[in-house]
Amino acid sequence: MAGRLIYLIGPSGSGKDSLLDAARPRLVERGCRLVRRVITRSAEAVGEAAQGVSPGQFAAMDAQGAFALSWQANGLSYGIPREIDDWLAAGDDVLVNGSRAHLAQTRERYPRLLVLLLTVDQAVLRQRLIARGRESQEDIEERLARNARFTAELIAGNGAGLFVLDNSGPLEHTVARLLCCLDHGHSVCA
């Protein structure tokens, strides 16, 4: 049977990269594949989770059909290598760091998609964004308001296929809930 595509989404700063890094060995142990995204930012700024390319390289890869999924956000282009389709066809689960804005298109291509929405308490997210020091206070408040709208819409419109994972507490708790969701289904892991 074909594997499941697991699509992790959530606001900037909610902890998607941290969660994937922390869970990586235990996901691999379970036979769940993690794919390295291709992103148009400099190689120094990306780690194990992504390959940095120039916009020209990205366009050439896209034209050659290198991506199963791709989207633009934050002034950058993101691609999910098409090898995920081989892994899924072979029966492996695949977890990708996705985009909320691209969810509808992703679901069209992968109707059996399992969506994991990472959430964080607004006050905690505000503190994490302030600590990261990347945006102005005004920008942070705008992001928080956009996130709250996005989250409410996603939960309202996608109830059945969408699992909410809260990352307001210690990362290790979130890792444990993620693994529980994958092993046993969301209802027993509240």
Ligand SMILES: Nc1ncnc2c1ncn2[C@@H]1O[C@H](COP(=O)(O)OP(=O)(O)O)[C@@H](O)[C@H]1O
């Ligand atoms: N559960 C957690 N507790 C405390 N800090 C966290 C937790 N999860 C993530 N962080 C921190 O929050 C910041 C944003 O996390 P990151 O993984 O980069 O988020 P994203 O990939 O969703 O933008 C990082 O500084 C990270 O260390």
Ligand SMILES: O=P(O)(O)OC[C@H]1O[C@H](OP(=O)(O)OP(=O)(O)O)[C@H](O)[C@@H]1O
């Ligand atoms: O449609 P959205 O849900 O807003 O997501 C847009 C993009 O932002 C995130 O990437 P990235 O990890 O580069 O950004 P971040 O570090 O700011 O979260 C996410 O993984 C998407 O690729």
